[in-house]
Amino acid sequence: MALPSAKPQVFAPWNDPEAKPLIRIEGVSKSFGDFHAVNKVDLDIYPGEFFSLLGASGCGKTTLLRMLAGFETPTEGRISIDGVDMTSIPPYERPINMMFQSYALFPHMTVAQNVAFGLKQDRVPKRLIGNKVREVLDLVQMSRFAERKPQQLSGGQRQRVALARCLAKEPKVLLLDEPLAALDKKLREQTQLELVNIQDRVGITFVMVTHDQEEAMTMSARIGVMNAGSIEQIGTPVEIYEYPTTTFVADFIGTANMFDGVVSLEEQNRTVVDCSELETQLTVGHASGVAVGAPVTVMVRPEKMTVQREKPDPRINCVHGVVSDIAYLGDISIYHVRLESGRKVQVALTNLRHTSEQRLTWDDEVYLTWHPANSLVLVQ
Amino acid sequence: MTATTPSSTAPHPRPGPALRAALLRRWGRALVGMPPYAWLLLFFLIPFLIVLKISFSEPQAAIPPYVPLFSWAGDQILQIRLNLGNYGYLFSDELYVAAYLNSLKIAGISTVFCLLIGYPMAYAIARAPKTVRNPLLMLVVLPFWTSFLIRVYAWMGILKNEGLLNSFLLWTGIIHAPLQMLETDFAVYVGIVYSYLPFMILPLYATLEKMDLSLLEAAADLGCRPFRAFLNVTLPLSIPGMVAGSMLVFIPAVGEFVIPDLLGGPDTLMIGKVLWSEFFDNRDWPAASAVAVAMLVLLVAPIMVFQHYQNKTSEAGR
Amino acid sequence: MRNRVIALYTALGLGYAFLYLPIVLLVIYSFNASRLVTVWGGFSTKWYGELAGDEKILNAAWLSLKVAVMNATLSTFLGTLAAVVLVRFRRFPGRTLFTGMITAPLVMPEIITGLAMLLLFVSMELTFGWPEGRSITTIVIAHVTFSLSFVTVIVQSRLAQMDISLEEAAMDLGARPAKVFLVITLPIIAPALLAGWLLSFTLSVDDVVISSFVTGPASTTLPIVIFSKVRLGVSPEVNALASIVVAIVSVGIVIFGIVTQRQERERQRSATAAAEDHAVEDHAAGHPRRGPARM
Numbered sequence: 001m002a003l004p005s006a007k008p009q010v011f012a013p014w015n016d017p018e019a020k021p022l023i024r025i026e027g028v029s030k031s032f033g034d035f036h037a038v039n040k041v042d043l044d045i046y047p048g049e050f051f052s053l054l055g056a057s058g059c060g061k062t063t064l065l066r067m068l069a070g071f072e073t074p075t076e077g078r079i080s081i082d083g084v085d086m087t088s089i090p091p092y093e094r095p096i097n098m099m100f101q102s103y104a105l106f107p108h109m110t111v112a113q114n115v116a117f118g119l120k121q122d123r124v125p126k127r128l129i130g131n132k133v134r135e136v137l138d139l140v141q142m143s144r145f146a147e148r149k150p151q152q153l154s155g156g157q158r159q160r161v162a163l164a165r166c167l168a169k170e171p172k173v174l175l176l177d178e179p180l181a182a183l184d185k186k187l188r189e190q191t192q193l194e195l196v197n198i199q200d201r202v203g204i205t206f207v208m209v210t211h212d213q214e215e216a217m218t219m220s221a222r223i224g225v226m227n228a229g230s231i232e233q234i235g236t237p238v239e240i241y242e243y244p245t246t247t248f249v250a251d252f253i254g255t256a257n258m259f260d261g262v263v264s265l266e267e268q269n270r271t272v273v274d275c276s277e278l279e280t281q282l283t284v285g286h287a288s289g290v291a292v293g294a295p296v297t298v299m300v301r302p303e304k305m306t307v308q309r310e311k312p313d314p315r316i317n318c319v320h321g322v323v324s325d326i327a328y329l330g331d332i333s334i335y336h337v338r339l340e341s342g343r344k345v346q347v348a349l350t351n352l353r354h355t356s357e358q359r360l361t362w363d364d365e366v367y368l369t370w371h372p373a374n375s376l377v378l379v380q
Numbered sequence: 381m382t383a384t385t386p387s388s389t390a391p392h393p394r395p396g397p398a399l400r401a402a403l404l405r406r407w408g409r410a411l412v413g414m415p416p417y418a419w420l421l422l423f424f425l426i427p428f429l430i431v432l433k434i435s436f437s438e439p440q441a442a443i444p445p446y447v448p449l450f451s452w453a454g455d456q457i458l459q460i461r462l463n464l465g466n467y468g469y470l471f472s473d474e475l476y477v478a479a480y481l482n483s484l485k486i487a488g489i490s491t492v493f494c495l496l497i498g499y500p501m502a503y504a505i506a507r508a509p510k511t512v513r514n515p516l517l518m519l520v521v522l523p524f525w526t527s528f529l530i531r532v533y534a535w536m537g538i539l540k541n542e543g544l545l546n547s548f549l550l551w552t553g554i555i556h557a558p559l560q561m562l563e564t565d566f567a568v569y570v571g572i573v574y575s576y577l578p579f580m581i582l583p584l585y586a587t588l589e590k591m592d593l594s595l596l597e598a599a600a601d602l603g604c605r606p607f608r609a610f611l612n613v614t615l616p617l618s619i620p621g622m623v624a625g626s627m628l629v630f631i632p633a634v635g636e637f638v639i640p641d642l643l644g645g646p647d648t649l650m651i652g653k654v655l656w657s658e659f660f661d662n663r664d665w666p667a668a669s670a671v672a673v674a675m676l677v678l679l680v681a682p683i684m685v686f687q688h689y690q691n692k693t694s695e696a697g698r
Numbered sequence: 699m700r701n702r703v704i705a706l707y708t709a710l711g712l713g714y715a716f717l718y719l720p721i722v723l724l725v726i727y728s729f730n731a732s733r734l735v736t737v738w739g740g741f742s743t744k745w746y747g748e749l750a751g752d753e754k755i756l757n758a759a760w761l762s763l764k765v766a767v768m769n770a771t772l773s774t775f776l777g778t779l780a781a782v783v784l785v786r787f788r789r790f791p792g793r794t795l796f797t798g799m800i801t802a803p804l805v806m807p808e809i810i811t812g813l814a815m816l817l818l819f820v821s822m823e824l825t826f827g828w829p830e831g832r833s834i835t836t837i838v839i840a841h842v843t844f845s846l847s848f849v850t851v852i853v854q855s856r857l858a859q860m861d862i863s864l865e866e867a868a869m870d871l872g873a874r875p876a877k878v879f880l881v882i883t884l885p886i887i888a889p890a891l892l893a894g895w896l897l898s899f900t901l902s903v904d905d906v907v908i909s910s911f912v913t914g915p916a917s918t919t920l921p922i923v924i925f926s927k928v929r930l931g932v933s934p935e936v937n938a939l940a941s942i943v944v945a946i947v948s949v950g951i952v953i954f955g956i957v958t959q960r961q962e963r964e965r966q967r968s969a970t971a972a973a974e975d976h977a978v979e980d981h982a983a984g985h986p987r988r989g990p991a992r993m
Contacts, residue, residue, distance in 0.1 A: 071866055088402070091869045104867035108885045121872030151965065169871065408875055409787060416780035416846065417792070420799040423843040427814035430821050444820050497716070500709035507706070516710070518955070523717050526947045527904050529921050529928065530940040534720035537727065537932045544723060577717065606702070628805060635807020637907055642928060652809045659813065659911075669817070672810045679807070687801045690851075 011221060012236075013046035020083075022047040022205050023068070023173060028077030029229075030063050037063040039229035040077070045173075050199055050206045052216040055226035056252075061209045064226075065175050068207065069098045081172060092121070097166040098175040101182070103158045105150035111137070111161050112146040118169040136164040139198065156187050163195070167202060174199075176208040180215060192218045213253050217241070225249050241301075247378050250299045257305075257345045258378075259298045266292055271377050273298050277341050282317055285373035297378040302334065302348040304374040307366050318369045321345065323360050337366060428676070435669035438463045446665050466670035476671070479649040480678065486565065486640075486650060487633035490572040491580075494629045495622060497573065498580035502621075503614075505581075506588035517585060524578045532571050532642050539567050539643070563645030571639040576632070580625040586693075587621030588614070620689060627686035631679055651675055721944060728937035745938035755923055755939065762903055762920040765834060769841040770899040774891055776842065777849025777898075782879075784850070785857040803847040812911035815840040819912060832914030840912045841902045848901065849894035856890035857883075896954070900947075 013019035021044035030038040038060040045051045053061040066072045067079060070091035078087045086094060097118070105114050112133050119129045137143045140160040150158060159179065166174050179195070180188045196219050199206050210216050216223050217237040224234045225248075233240055233249045244250035247258060259282065261275035271288040272281050273296055282298045290296065312318055324344065325336035328351075335347045347368060349360075360366065438447040447463075470476045505516045523531060538544045539561040546558040561567055591614065599609040637652035644650070651671065659668040728746075732739025749755060780800060783790075803811065819829055819836050829835050864886065868878040884891075906921035913922060927936050 069866075069870055071869075090405075091866070092872045092874055096870075098867070098870045100863040100867055102861055102863050104861060104863040106864060106868070106882060106886075117868070117873075118871030121877075165867075165871070405875065409790070412779055413783045413787065413790065416776045416783065416850075417796060419776055419843070419846070420780075420796070423815070423818065423839060424799050424803065425795075427811075427818040430817045431810075431814045434817055444824070497713060500706065501713040504706040504710040519714060520717070522951060523721065525900050525951060526721065526944050527921070527924075527940070529904065529906055529924055530724070530943055531720065533924075533928050533932075533936065533940060534724040536928070537724060537937070538720055540932065574716065574720070577713075631805040632807050635809050637809045638925070652807065655809050655813065665817070668813060672813050675807065675810060683802060683805060686805055687798060690801045690804075691797060 011048070013049070014044070014222065019046055021045060022049075022082060023207070024080045024083075025064075025068075026078050026080075028064070028067065028074045028079060030060075030067060030072055031075045036229050038067070038074075041229075041231055043224060043231060043234065045205060045207060047205055048203055050196065050208070050219060050221045052208045052210055052220035052223045053226055054210055054213060054216040054223050054253075057211060059226040060229040061226045062177060065098070065177055065207065065209045068173070069096055069175055070094050095172040096175060097169050097171040097173075098177065099162050099166050099179050101178040103150075103162040103182070105158055105161055105165075107150055110147050110149055111142060111153070114150070114161060115165045115168050118165060122169070132168050136168045139167065139201075140164045155182050155184075156191065159183065159191065163198070167198075167204070170202075171204060173205045173207060176206060178210055179208065181210075181212075188215070195219060217253075225252060227252070243376065244299070244378070247297055247299070247380070250376070250378060255302050255346055255348075257300045257302065259300075261296060261298060263288055263290060263292050263294050263296055263377075266290070270372065271296075273377065277343065278319055278339065279341075280319070282375065283372040284375045284377045285371070286377070288377040288379060290379050295380055297380060298375055299378055300370050300375045302346040303332075303350075305345075305347045305368045305370045307335065307337075307347055307349065307360065307368055309364065309366060312367055312369050316369070317372060317375065318367055319345065320365070320367050323362055323364045323366060326360070326362065335360060335366075337368060431669045431672050434666055435466055435673045436463055437666050438465070439664045439666050444665065445663050463666070466666050467674070469667065470670055470674055475649070476651075476654065476674075479651045479654045480674070482649045483634050483651040484678070486568055486572070487630050487636075490569055490576070490633055491626050491630045493569065493573045494577055494580040495626060498577055498584055498625065499618075499622075502581045502584035502588055506585055506591075513589070517582075520578050520581050528575060529638065531575060532639055535567065535571055535574065535643060536562060539570070562643060563648075565644065565648055567643035568640050568648055568650075571643045572629075572633050572636060575639065576629040579628040583624035583628065584618065584621040587618045591617055620692075623685065624689045624693075627682050627689070631682050631686065634679060635675055724937055725941045725944060728934065728941040730934060730937075733934060745934045746942070748935055749938050749942070752935075754918075755920070758918050758920040758923040761834065761917055765837050765841065765919060766899045766902040768834075768838045769845055769902040770895045772838070772842045773845035773849050773898040774895045777846040777894055778853050778887075778891060780846065780850040781853035781857050784854055800847050800850050803844045804851070806844070808844075808905070808907040811844055812840070812908040815843065815908065816911040832912055832917070834917050836912045836914075837909055837917065837919065840908050841898075841905060844908070845898035845901050848897050849891075852894045852897065853887060853890045856887045860886055896950075 023043070023045040025041055025043040025045075028038060028041045029036065041064060053064060055061045063072060067074050068086075070086070070089060073088055078085055080086055081095065106117065109117065115133045115136060116129050119132060124132070133146070134143065137146055140163055142157060142160050142164060145153060145157060145161075150161065153161065159182070163179075176195075180191055183191060192215060195206075208216070208219065220237065222234060222236055223240055225232045225240060227248050233245050235243070240249055241253050244253065244256075247256075250256040250258065259273075259275050259278060261273040261277075261282065263271060264274040264281065265272035266288060269286055271284045271286065273284065275282050275298065284298060288294075288296055319339055321337040321339040323335055324338040327334040327336075330351070332348050332350050335349065337345045337347060339345060345368065434446055439445055440447050501520070505513055505520070508516055536543075540546070541558045541560065541562070543562070545561065546555075549555045550558065595613055595617075596609050599613050600606070604612065635652045635655075636650065637656050640648050640650040640653050641656070644653075655668050655671045655675070658664050658671060729741050729743065730738055731742035731744065780796075784797065784800070815836075816832075819832065819839075822828060823830065860883070864882055865878050868882045869875065873881065904921065905919075906925045909919050909922055910925070913919065924936065924939060927933065
């Protein structure tokens with residue numbers, strides 16, 4: 001594994017105060033009549049980054065992407081690329097290309113003509129166009145389909161052509177609008193890694209919009225989680241999963257067990273929360289940053305809990321309940337445990353053995369515990 | 381562009397590409413929209429205003445055969461001679477009133493017959509196997525592409541006293557003397573239904589074909605027998621198509637001229653014929669204009685219904 | 699169930715018989731040697747021969763053809779622009795008036811349109827001295843005015859179905875709006891333009907009422923000639939003339955049908971090709987990782 005001294009080589013320009021962002025979004029809003037699709041978004045994206053905007057449908061992620069491409073003009077705020085203000089430059093003059101959800105391949109042109117289209121607009125000499133088309137079609141392994149029409153291609157092949165068409169123009173930024181939504185599950189998983197490989201090779205900055213958190217986590221260097229027109233949190237996949245900053249993010253990414261309470265003790269690396277619902281105190285392994293008595297939420301991921309039938313000792317972060325539902329997913333099982341308060345908690349256990357004599361079953365009485373470092377205080 | 385945009389508050393030394401693009405866009409749009417808009421204003425809207433104007437003027441034996449509505453009297457005074465006589469005439473003369481009523485009656489009954497014949501046909505096509513639907517529909521549209529005049533003319537040969545239908549009926553022995561069919565209202569009905577049937581079938585087919593067939597399956601599943609399912613599900617859902625088709629038949633049929641002229645008799649009164657003879661035979665342009673205005677007033681409501689439907693379908697097409 | 703299907707197809711069959719029988723009879727009787735239209739006097743083509751020598755009819759047919767081509771071309775141009783305005787420009791001043799002026803001609807009784815157009819031309823001549831009398835120009839203007847609405851409706855529905863992201867993609871790849879329209883939109887909606895052109899051609903060739911109002915003595919179109927003959931009663935020459943019109947239209951439609959059928963087959967063939975590739979791809983996707991792409 002990487003030694004700590006290797007750390008500076010990790011790609012993380014957002015931690016470097018000297019680094020210059022490629023895309024700068026400052027206070028951008030977009031309203032359609034009374035509806036605020038995007039609300040005062042600030043975001044910096046760095047050269048070579050693979051950035052994802054993640055959110056449910058209608059959260060404004062696509063509108064933000066379309067403002068980057070130039071199809072929508074921000075009602076407020078400014079977007080710059082490489083220091084140049086882009087706010088109202090038309091799409092055809094931006095050094096940005098977009099891959100559409102429907103792929104938008106021109107049906108009356110062959111694959112090669114589709115890929116050449118962008119270069120022709122830039123009046124690139126014919127010979128160079130031919131070379132470039134061959135090169136990018138090779139890159140996406142579509143060379144042998146160059147003379148086909150888009151209708152003669154399968155979904156996965158269309159996706160590759162759409163990508164090639166954008167790459168041919170060597171844009172500074174490539175925007176991807178739900179690039180894999182039209183593919184079936186197996187193909188999607190395979191294509192995710194391929195896209196990352198291609199991005200790595202060409203070094204173009206990718207900004208992707210998706211509603212699929214697995215996709216965002218697999219592919220991106222950083223993710224911006226959007227909700228109701230605003231960005232709730234920006235961070236690496238690890239950061240947003242392990243250290244969500246809001247209850248929305250905690251709930252949206254993966255599954256979260258959340259307990260409301262008030263801070264009863266605040267120390268440098270320990271917070272104790274009085275949880276009236278559980279009739280117990282929960283200890284969290286970091287400072288909350290709020291005063292004693294403030295309302296907070298304690299979040300624990302299902303896989304961070306341990307389950308046992310015997311009462312543990314000492315009883316730090318321990319709750320008691322009965323198994324009410326079991327979802328067997330193959331690799332793991334999710335146990336729904338009903339606490340004395342009636343509240344249900346989810347616990348995930350890895351199925352390590354084929355059969356387990358220890359396996360829990362319905363109506364088993366269990367104790368759930370977790371280490372303070374594996375839980376989080378979220379300030380409301 | 382609002383002043384709240386920070387970039388626009390920053391001073392611009394010269395029109396930037398953004399401003400240029402916005403201007404280009406606006407001019408481009410105007411350039412695209414102007415020709416058809418101007419054409420329709422000049423050649424569709426203004427003519428109606430002129431018809432309205434002339435309907436208030438007096439006829440005279442000159443070229444053009446009407447007295448100008450506005451004229452300059454000797455000492456530069458604008459004279460307006462508004463003549464309501466043409467309209468008074470319309471209401472006092474029984475011929476006009478009867479012609480209007482008869483036109484509405486003939487158009488109405490023809491529309492009902494188009495619906496009765498067209499609905500089963502549209503329904504059968506919409507429920508036919510997918511591969512044959514388009515050819516079947518094509519067969520409905522095809523006669524529309526051949527000349528309207530010729531199709532009406534074809535019926536003259538069939539309906540005449542010594543025509544094909546009479547010969548056939550005499551031959552079978554159903555009748556013993558030829559029936560007078562041409563130059564009757566009956567012939568006009570046949571002609572209108574025949575000529576306008578495709579206009580009824582097309583919108584009906586469009587709504588019936590779009591219908592989700594699982595609705596009928598759901599109705600059957602809930603215990604509805606096929607005929608009741610048709611009455612309670614299919615029929616109400618096809619109302620928009622019925623309305624559109626009926627308007628497409630009714631409105632032009634009210635003003636129809638060729639069919640009553642060729643197939644109808646001298647006593648088949650229709651407003652289109654009256655207008656034609658006022659204009660071409662009597663050369664009374666103001667009276668013809670007044671007839672046209674009155675016909676338009678009659679048709680305003682159906683036209684609005686049609687436009688409403690048309691706009692709705694084109695919105696839905698988005 | 700069975701009975702209902704039989705009843706439906708019977709209705710359909712009767713309906714088609716109603717639509718086609720008159721035309722078929724008309725064509726058959728055009729080959730009748732007897733002048734008495736309803737008595738069969740043996741097979742003959744003499745009425746066609748007489749037509750071929752009729753200068754008046756030939757001139758009228760030529761004029762109609764010219765008018766129809768000009769009308770179809772101009773209507774397709776203006777109608778396409780109007781469709782673009784309606785589908786792509788969401789809001790602009792006078793939109794309601796504009797849509798009204800597009801839909802009204804679809805149902806407006808011809809006799810009203812004809813009268814209105816003539817009065818316009820007369821007033822314009824009085825005021826500006828143009829157009830001088832009634833001629834081919836006035837006929838074309840009148841025909842375009844009602845044809846362009848039909849073109850608009852056809853093109854509008856095709857345009858509304860078109861994926862707007864195709865235009866956005868072209869713009870994104872660097873094409874300016876005008877170029878996007880010419881290189882992307884126009885080829886994609888071309889079939890609708892063709893259909894619109896053919897429809898307005900037919901409408902023009904077919905029109906008798908409006909033409910009667912706006913025509914001058916020197917310019918008589920074919921329908922006007924036919925109409926004046928028909929008003930005098932059924933005659934074998936008119937039968938022959940009508941049959942020729944029917945024949946020309948039928949040939950045109952058959953060609954159009956073959957062309958579209960061929961396109962349809964092409965489309966289906968490519969669809970099956972895609973499906974086969976898809977199967978191959980699924981197979982490949984079964985392996986978790988394919989070898990890395992070569993640069």
